[in-house]
Amino acid sequence: xxxxxxxxxxxxxxxxxxxxxxxxxxxxxxxxxxxxxxxxxxxxxxxxxxxxxxxxxxxxxxxxxxxxxxxxxxxxxxxxxxxxxxxxxxxxxxxxxxxxxxxxxxxxxxxxxxxxxxxxxxxxxxxxxxxxxxxxxxxxxxxxxxxxxxxxxxxxxxxxxxxxxxxxxxxxxxxxxxxxxxxxxxxxxxxxxxxxxxxxxxxxxxxxxxxxxxxxxxxxxxxxxxxxxxxxxxxxxxxxxx
Amino acid sequence: xxxxxxxxxxxxxxxxxxxxxxxxxxxxxxxxxxxxxxxxxxxxxxxxxxxxxxxxxxxx
Numbered sequence: 001x002x003x004x005x006x007x008x009x010x011x012x013x014x015x016x017x018x019x020x021x022x023x024x025x026x027x028x029x030x031x032x033x034x035x036x037x038x039x040x041x042x043x044x045x046x047x048x049x050x051x052x053x054x055x056x057x058x059x060x061x062x063x064x065x066x067x068x069x070x071x072x073x074x075x076x077x078x079x080x081x082x083x084x085x086x087x088x089x090x091x092x093x094x095x096x097x098x099x100x101x102x103x104x105x106x107x108x109x110x111x112x113x114x115x116x117x118x119x120x121x122x123x124x125x126x127x128x129x130x131x132x133x134x135x136x137x138x139x140x141x142x143x144x145x146x147x148x149x150x151x152x153x154x155x156x157x158x159x160x161x162x163x164x165x166x167x168x169x170x171x172x173x174x175x176x177x178x179x180x181x182x183x184x185x186x187x188x189x190x191x192x193x194x195x196x197x198x199x200x201x202x203x204x205x206x207x208x209x210x211x212x213x214x215x216x217x218x219x220x221x222x223x224x225x226x227x228x229x230x231x232x233x234x235x236x237x238x239x240x241x242x
Numbered sequence: 243x244x245x246x247x248x249x250x251x252x253x254x255x256x257x258x259x260x261x262x263x264x265x266x267x268x269x270x271x272x273x274x275x276x277x278x279x280x281x282x283x284x285x286x287x288x289x290x291x292x293x294x295x296x297x298x299x300x301x302x
């Protein structure tokens with residue numbers, strides 16, 4: 001099999017169109033299962049009460065906000081090193097979904113914090129670095145669209161995205177490095193301190209968020225390909241462009 | 243796998259934290275709807291731009 005076959009926008013356009021619905025279906029099934037566990041079955045938290053259920057979307061969206069930035073930065077690295085077109089388009093396609101998840105992580109954290117900490121917002125290391133992540137996504141999107149020549153935009157924004165990668169370990173380790181109001185992780189690579197239904201619900205919701213992000217990225221990259229290749233003959237020959 | 247709640251009203255009340263819980267879940271739902279609509283619009287606009295470009299070239 002030739003792995004570079006789908007590295008061309010023309011062939012990837014069709015593949016993305018065929019794959020996207022399956023990722024959305026998977027995301028919906030997982031979300032139904034995860035919400036059933038998280039909102040229906042999981043017991044209440046002894047310390048926080050029912051408001052703790054916000055974590056079933058807060059933690060998955062926060063994880064995805066960082067993971068998507070990492071994947072976007074990888075595509076940006078490919079763009080700068082190999083000057084590949086599809087990688088730049090993929091990075092552009094990921095950014096809005098990454099920003100959406102970052103915003104939701106901040107928003108849900110805030111609505112969890114109000115009854116739990118007594119405040120919607122505090123300039124704590126974890127919250128501040130996550131807010132910086134949101135601005136990095138916005139900066140990437142703005143810079144990518146700031147140039148007449150889209151390929152210059154690709155490269156300038158890719159550089160910004162790569163510099164911004166230093167923020168990821170800062171977010172991740174902020175709860176250890178600084179004395180933050182935000183609690184430390186309940187789930188780590190070493191194990192967990194959580195009730196098994198809570199943990200399962202959170203992991204299922206995380207997979208759902210992941211599948212949704214892939215689906216949304218694939219749909220968006222198709223639009224980006226159409227925008228960028230609109231003068232190409234293969235685009236004009238598409239049945240949907242007729 | 244038994245449900246935690248004794249009734250629907252207990253579920254919606256979320257132990258007195260209904261506002262905070264549903265503002266969170268509602269925001270995520272709204273964000274997904276906004277993203278789906280904007281994806282559809284972006285595709286529609288991209289397809290319209292292809293048509294425009296083709297018409298311009300036909301005129302010249």
